[in-house]
Each structure stands twice: as structure tokens, then as C-alpha cells.
Amino acid sequence: xxxxxxxxxxxxxxxxxxxxxxxxxxxxxxxxxxxxxxxxxxxxxxxxxxxxxxxxxxxxxxxxxxxxxxxxxxxxxxxxxxxxxxxxxxxxxxxxxxxxxxxxxxxxxxxxxxxxxxxxxxxxxxxxxxxxxxxxxxxxxxxxxxxxxxxxxxxxxxxxxxxxxxxxxxxxxxxxxxxxxxxxxxxxxxxxxxxxxxxxxxxxxxxxxxxxxxxxxxxxxxxxxxxxxxxxxxxxxxxxxxxxxxx
Amino acid sequence: xxxxxxxxxxxxxxxxxxxxxxxxxxxxxxxxxxxxxxxxxxxxxxxxxxxxxxxxxxxxxxxxxxxxxxxxxxxxxxxxxxxxxxxxxxxxxxxxxxxxxxxxxxxxxxxxxxxxxxxxxxxxxxxxxxxxxxxxxxxxxxxxxxxxxxxxxxxxxxxxxxxxxxxxxxxxxxxxxxxxxxxxxxxxxxxxxxxxxxxxxxxxxxxxxxxxxxxxxxxxxxxxxxxxxxxxxxxxxxxxxxxxxxx
Numbered sequence: 001x002x003x004x005x006x007x008x009x010x011x012x013x014x015x016x017x018x019x020x021x022x023x024x025x026x027x028x029x030x031x032x033x034x035x036x037x038x039x040x041x042x043x044x045x046x047x048x049x050x051x052x053x054x055x056x057x058x059x060x061x062x063x064x065x066x067x068x069x070x071x072x073x074x075x076x077x078x079x080x081x082x083x084x085x086x087x088x089x090x091x092x093x094x095x096x097x098x099x100x101x102x103x104x105x106x107x108x109x110x111x112x113x114x115x116x117x118x119x120x121x122x123x124x125x126x127x128x129x130x131x132x133x134x135x136x137x138x139x140x141x142x143x144x145x146x147x148x149x150x151x152x153x154x155x156x157x158x159x160x161x162x163x164x165x166x167x168x169x170x171x172x173x174x175x176x177x178x179x180x181x182x183x184x185x186x187x188x189x190x191x192x193x194x195x196x197x198x199x200x201x202x203x204x205x206x207x208x209x210x211x212x213x214x215x216x217x218x219x220x221x222x223x224x225x226x227x228x229x230x231x232x233x234x235x236x237x238x239x240x241x242x243x244x245x246x247x
Numbered sequence: 248x249x250x251x252x253x254x255x256x257x258x259x260x261x262x263x264x265x266x267x268x269x270x271x272x273x274x275x276x277x278x279x280x281x282x283x284x285x286x287x288x289x290x291x292x293x294x295x296x297x298x299x300x301x302x303x304x305x306x307x308x309x310x311x312x313x314x315x316x317x318x319x320x321x322x323x324x325x326x327x328x329x330x331x332x333x334x335x336x337x338x339x340x341x342x343x344x345x346x347x348x349x350x351x352x353x354x355x356x357x358x359x360x361x362x363x364x365x366x367x368x369x370x371x372x373x374x375x376x377x378x379x380x381x382x383x384x385x386x387x388x389x390x391x392x393x394x395x396x397x398x399x400x401x402x403x404x405x406x407x408x409x410x411x412x413x414x415x416x417x418x419x420x421x422x423x424x425x426x427x428x429x430x431x432x433x434x435x436x437x438x439x440x441x442x443x444x445x446x447x448x449x450x451x452x453x454x455x456x457x458x459x460x461x462x463x464x465x466x467x468x469x470x471x472x473x474x475x476x477x478x479x480x481x482x483x484x485x486x487x488x489x490x491x492x493x494x
Contacts, residue, residue, distance in 0.1 A: 009366075009368055009369050009370065010369050011369040011370055011372075048490065056369075056370055058368075058370065076365070076366075080366055084366075084367065084369075085367055085369060085372050086369050087369060088366040088367055088368065089366060090257050090365065090366050091365070103287055115339070118287065118338070119256075119323075119331075119335040119336060119337050120331065120335055121256055121305075121335065122257050122258040122303075122331075122332060122333055122334060122335050123256065123257050123258055123303055123305065123373075123374055123484070125258075125332050125369055126370075151320070223308055237370070
């Protein structure tokens with residue numbers, strides 16, 4: 001059976017998250033309904049990152065199998081006609097039969113935007129957390145170093161019983177200006193609410209509420225109660241997903 | 248009388264332009280109503296750039312005189328409480344009595360965003376013109392050179408009888424990537440619809456509809472009919488206003 005890959009971007013503001021939920025507007029619901037309308041058959045999709053309610057995507061990846069060859073550019077345009085402008089299908093391609101958007105992914109990369117200016121920027125308010133206070137980016141950057149590498153991130157996860165919270169973080173960096181801080185985080189995978197919990201912790205460090213020199217201990221504690229703040233969803237964007245071989 | 252300066256940003260999507268119009272949502276209407284509510288007196292403002300319906304601002308400047316000293320940070324916060332989140336007062340300051348946001352300005356700088364990717368980006372769709380076709384940025388850049396300097400821009404203006412259309416353009420450059428083109432334009436002042444008409448012309452050059460090597464002739468023609476396309480307002484943002492002395 002041919003296997004297809006869709007690359008998506010979306011404004012998550014009006015959706016109750018990626019994953020389909022009965023009676024709720026979701027990205028998966030919109031996409032699978034549109035696929036079924038166009039292809040005249042139910043389609044089950046796999047997704048690289050199940051983003052939470054209000055979280056956005058710049059480079060989400062979805063895959064599905066179909067018992068037919070399709071004209072991919074026509075499919076892409078037809079999908080955009082049904083799911084736009086909040087959701088955009090950036091690309092549609094045929095991939096190898098062993099490709100699965102979720103299981104084949106080797107890394108996910110997220111961006112979180114924090115605005116510390118005296119007023120919220122009206123043009124980016126839908127994708128930026130406005131915190132109304134100065135932060136200390138050097139202290140946040142110093143604390144971020146402790147997250148690099150393979151750790152049990154139970155402190156930063158809404159845990160699922162019986163599932164590991166061990167993840168391998170390859171990047172956690174701050175960029176941008178003092179007034180618009182970009183937090184970039186990349187890992188092989190993320191547990192539930194992990195980026196928002198890590199950003200919430202860095203925010204607590206940046207405002208002097210937590211001592212960033214203890215970051216390694218906070219991770220080591222494996223205690224969800226060790227972190228007070230979860231950053232709100234609208235500042236978070238799933239930026240890209242990688243499928244490099246693990247060789 | 249003390250003179251005050253406000254620096255504004257706004258998402259122009261929901262407004263019928265900057266200038267006050269009876270019964271229409273406008274930036275000036277919202278701002279002056281909020282000023283009157285807070286200060287308990289009617290306030291008449293001057294503005295650096297009277298943006299059209301749907302045009303945004305990142306660094307608009309407004310000034311007004313008032314027969315009283317005010318706590319500027321309290322005023323700024325109170326204004327934001329009334330006009331946000333579509334409008335933000337970024338800064339409030341007292342300035343010299345001869346300062347007028349419109350007449351003292353020595354330059355205005357605009358940004359226009361054009362997305363040529365196969366699909367519109369959901370996260371920037373409110374500030375970007377999506378043109379659905381590849382353009383030729385080198386040809387556009389070559390044509391842009393003809394605009395630099397002092398010219399009669401009647402070709403690119405919705406003219407007002409009895410007013411000159413002579414303006415001094417100091418920058419017209421393209422940046423960004425092939426898929427997200429940023430057009431930056433700076434001049435001492437702009438006539439009505441000038442940036443959108445210039446961008447519309449560059450778009451016609453970029454898609455091969457106009458011959459960019461004739462740009463100087465198109466300017467010289469002083470004929471509004473010589474330009475076929477006016478770029479839509481939502482891609483345009485008033486980026487900054489300068490008040491350097493003209494020495």
C-alpha cells in the first residue's frame with residue numbers, strides 16, 4: 001500500500017489540540033474529515049507530535065496509508081481548500097512503506113516565545129507569552145545546560161503510568177533579544193507538557209523565584225511538585241521533526 | 248502646555264484605518280476615546296502615519312498637548328487596559344513643546360511581507376500577502392533601484408488635488424528568503440497608497456508582467472494608470488518613524 005506524508009502548519013488558537021476528540025474542534029478531526037471527503041474512504045493518520053490545546057505547528061508531520069495512488073498536488077490543494085486558513089498543508093509526498101510519522105521520527109524541535117516588554121505586541125500576541133516583567137536570560141541559559149543529555153524527566157512530565165519519562169535532550173537554548181526571548185528545545189521525543197514545564201521552570205529562574213544552579217537537582221528529584229509553573233500553550237510552536245537514520 | 252508622545256503598535260485587521268470616522272472602528276477613535284475616558288477631557292492627537300484600513304503598525308507615533316501633568320506609566324497602563332489587545336501603547340513620554348508626531352517626523356519606514364510558498368502560513372496570515380506563485384527577487388531588486396532619490400511619485404499615489412507627490416525615498420530593499428520576501432521602504436514621507444502601489448509594481452515585475460528595466464520610465468510617466476496592481480493592505484506594517492534633526 002502506498003504511504004503518504006503531509007507536512008502541516010497550524011494556528012492552534014481555535015482548536016482543542018491535535019488529537020481527535022468527539023464533538024471538539026481538533027487538527028486531526030479537521031484533517032481526517034477532509035481526507036475522507038476528498039478520497040471517499042476513511043483515513044487513519046499517524047502524527048509526529050500530539051500538540052496540546054492552543055499549541056501551534058510550523059512543521060508538523062502526518063502519515064497515512066491508502067489503497068490507491070493519488071495526485072499529490074491536487075490532494076494538497078483540495079485539503080487546503082477544506083482546512084484553511086487555520087491549517088495549511090505545506091507539502092504532500094509519497095514515502096517508503098515503512099515510514100510512520102510518529103515512530104520513524106528521530107527528533108522533535110519546539111520554539112517557545114516569551115515577550116517581556118511593557119506591552120504585548122498585537123501582531124504576535126497569538127504566538128507569544130507576555131510576562132510583563134524583566135527576566136534574567138543569562139541565568140536561564142546557565143540553568144538550561146543541566147537539561148542536555150539523557151535524563152528521566154518525570155519532574156517535567158504529566159506522567160502516564162507504566163511509561164518511561166526518559167528522554168534525550170540535544171538542545172535547550174535561548175536566543176532573541178531581552179524583550180523577545182526565543183527558547184529552542186530539541187529532543188528525541190517529549191513527554192506530555194514537557195516543553196511548557198521546562199519553560200515554566202526557566203521563567204521561575206529568570207524572575208528569581210527558583211535558583212537555577214539547582215537545575216540538575218530539580219531534574220534528579222523526579223517529582224512533578226518540584227516545578228511550580230507551566231507556561232501557557234499559546235507561546236509554543238512545534239517547529240520541525242527529523243527523520244534522520246539513527247546510525 | 249505639556250506635550251506627550253505615545254508609541255503604538257496595532258493589528259489593523261479589525262479596523263477601518265487609523266483616521267477617525269464616525270460609526271467605524273478606527274485606531275484614532277479607540278485611542279482618543281480611551282484618552283478622554285482616563286483624562287476626563289477631549290484630546291486631539293497628531294499622528295506620524297495615517298495608515299489605511301487593514302494596515303498594521305509596529306512603531307506608530309502619536310502626540311498631543313494637555314493642560315496638565317500626568318503620571319505617564321499609569322496613563323500607559325490604563326490606555327492598554329482600554330485599547331488592548333489589538334492596540335498596544337508601547338511607550339509614553341513627555342516631549343518638547345514644538346514636537347508634533349506628524350510635522351516633526353523626518354522619515355517613515357514600512358515593511359511589506361510577501362509569501363510565495365505553496366500554502367499560506369497560518370501563523371502569519373494576518374500580516375502577509377500570499378501570492379501563490381514564484382517571483383523573481385533579483386529582477387524586483389534591480390527595479391527597486393530606480394525609486395531611490397527624490398521623485399514625483401504621482402504614478403504610485405492616490406493624488407490629492409493641489410498637493411505635491413514629490414517624496415524622497417532613501418531605501419527600497421528586498422530581504423528574507425525566496426518564499427518569504429520582506430520589502431523594506433523608507434522615505435521622508437509617503438503619499439496615499441504609495442507603499443502598496445510600489446509593492447504591487449514590484450510584484451508585477453517579479454511575476455514577469457512588467458519589465459523592471461523600465462521602472463524609471465514608469466515613475467517619470469506620472470500616470471496612475473501606468474501601474475496595474477495595488478498590493479493588499481494586510482501585508483503592510485508601519486515599522487518605525489524617525490525624528491532626527493534635518494541638519
